[in-house]
Amino acid sequence: MATKAAGGAVIGLAAGCTFGATPAAQEIQQAAAQDAALPELKWQMATSWPVALDTIFGGAQTFVEAVKALTGGRFVIEPRAAGELAPGTQVLDVVSQGAVPIGHTASYYYVGKSPAVAFGTTVPFGLTAQQQNAWFYEGGGLAILQELYQEKFNVIQFPAGNTGAQMGGWFRKEINTPADLNGLKMRIPGLGGQVMAKLGVTVQVLPGGEIFQALQTGAIDAAEWVGPYDDERLGLNKAAEFYYYPGWWEPGPALEVEINLDEWKKLPELYQAAIQYAAYVANMTMLASYDARNGAALQRLVEGGTKLRPYSEEILVAAKAAADELYEEFSAADADFARIYKEWDAFRKSVQGWHDINEYSMMNFVHGTLG
Template identity: 70%
Template sequence: MKRRTLNQIALGTISAAGLAACQQSNSATGTSNASSTTDLPTIEWEMATSWPVALDTIFGGAQVFSDRLASLTGDRFKITPRAAGELAPPLEVLNVVSQGAVPCGHSASYYYLGKSPALAFGTTVPFGLTAQQQNAWLYEGGGLQKLQELYASKFNVIQFPAGNTGTQMGGWFRKEIKSVNDLRGLKMRIPGLGGQVMAKLGVTVQNLPGGEIFQALQTGAIDAAEWVGPYDDEKLGLNEVAQYYYHPGWWEPSATLEVQINLNEWNNLPPQYQSAVQTAAYEANVTMLSRYETRNNEALQRLVDKGVQLRSYSDEIMEAAQQAALELYDEFAAQDADFQSVYSEWREFRDRVYAWDNLNESSFTRFTYSKLNG
């Protein structure tokens, strides 16, 4: 692919169809994705991540990004993802990238709410947007531009969506949870604003990295935990230390993960490499969501066959959690100008996209599912 073509891909409207067409063209001609990059510098970076390598889908977001970036640049720009803890603690990725200690990372923005509560919108917020809605907000609703302005001004970082888990499950519990009263006093691993909502409901919240959840549940250091969904939760063995598996994951109706790049390093990249980064991140975003959507249901069936007890949150818990979430957003908006700035625009978009989806896609899904399973 010529440099002019590479620029057109990332500087224009990027689409999955465009990426697929590009791949098919390369396959047919036997040419490299970037055949005219010999005049560009050779760059090799290491990437800090928040994920264990064993979680192949979520760590795979970083790997898909890196593989596509190398392909687009004729192997002249290579990034090597490292497992959580190799370059930085899993919940410190943004910090080391911001400081310039590591040029880039792959993480979830809501791990860093202590720096700015507005970062929650980069990943997800309770009772927020589904993956499709989140992508619409980021790519076409002004969300990504708003967040990039925040990252640049506060952290000297630029970030791009590079993965999404889809709607998550509602966590693992060692005992049944039927009412809000049953939540009081529980020790639970849950990050982000979801954790703060749970705290309002009386839960003692802990923010542990994925690799520490199993042991914490096994030893009784925590009574409950959420991670992602059936495919990853099975890999962590959470079904071996907790019996009850709840849904829906109201705190994470989707979860965007992102590539975070030190802004000084970004500004030093040739424009062609910047374009390639954007394209590779887009592909990683679509690929991760597609993999989770494909793998989760099969994993859930395996878990049920092993004796896991599926439970749905009661209406009482759902209503109390939603009310607590809305109160929390109002509190943050009153105290934090950055949160208010993002939240006001996000809320307007949410209301519009909810109305559209409820009219069209959701009504179609409800009807079709009811007839197929009636």
């Protein structure tokens, strides 16, 4: 498939994830080697992640390593941990202002600026990672979001990571009904947080590196981050006993690279192509890393005393109703949200209808036969 960037560069994205082995990567590398006039650039990248989270911060590292390799070492980007160049939830701000040329973050941290940006990461009861990528690359999702970002924030962005389906959070006590959520203080960002607020939760948005202390001290009663591998590294299992699933508010959350639009326009087309390709590589490899690591991490957590609990059907039904109500409210109040939601929802119905018939039916059978 091919992706056309705002700057006019077009790169073919091969199916493989190892950038050095694909035709697109080889074409970029060869062109860079043959063009002695390409400038040497060094950028600093703000991220929303602590370095200790080697998979999610690793997505930023994968991206910058790919850019460096594709440009023959002439375009070097240094990723910095959350808090070094900007607070973890303010990466878009500093990139938009031009204080930092590039960032790696999650769009749903910024729904207070525009609720429509949530579609760049995930929304409650939305798309899986596979479906999200289909919408971005083949369903027009990336193009419509890029238009929004350029108009509102002077930024161009590309998907550059996906955690896959997340867990439903850590709780210091069991919850069985929607009434049990009322009054809880919970760390949860994005539209998922707004749905929880409709269910009576007091919502807080904290960077990943601050969650453990807040949960351990009782400053919050519950928290969600990503899933078993990251949550174990943050030590959340030592701060709360009950681990809920599914993470209905984050079925396939994407992360993104954001570039200040003025800086983007200054880049040679070849460097723009390298950024696009490197973002694609980071998007694919992060998802593979989480899928490969989460199973073993979950087993370790359970063996260590974590108590897995499914959300009750009563809670899921209440959350779905609250989410649908939220989408109606945003569509009525925000033209950007209404426009993107309409296109996104049509794609969702189409792709989920297909997956219901084919993939989900097979997986339900296979899971039912596993001993």
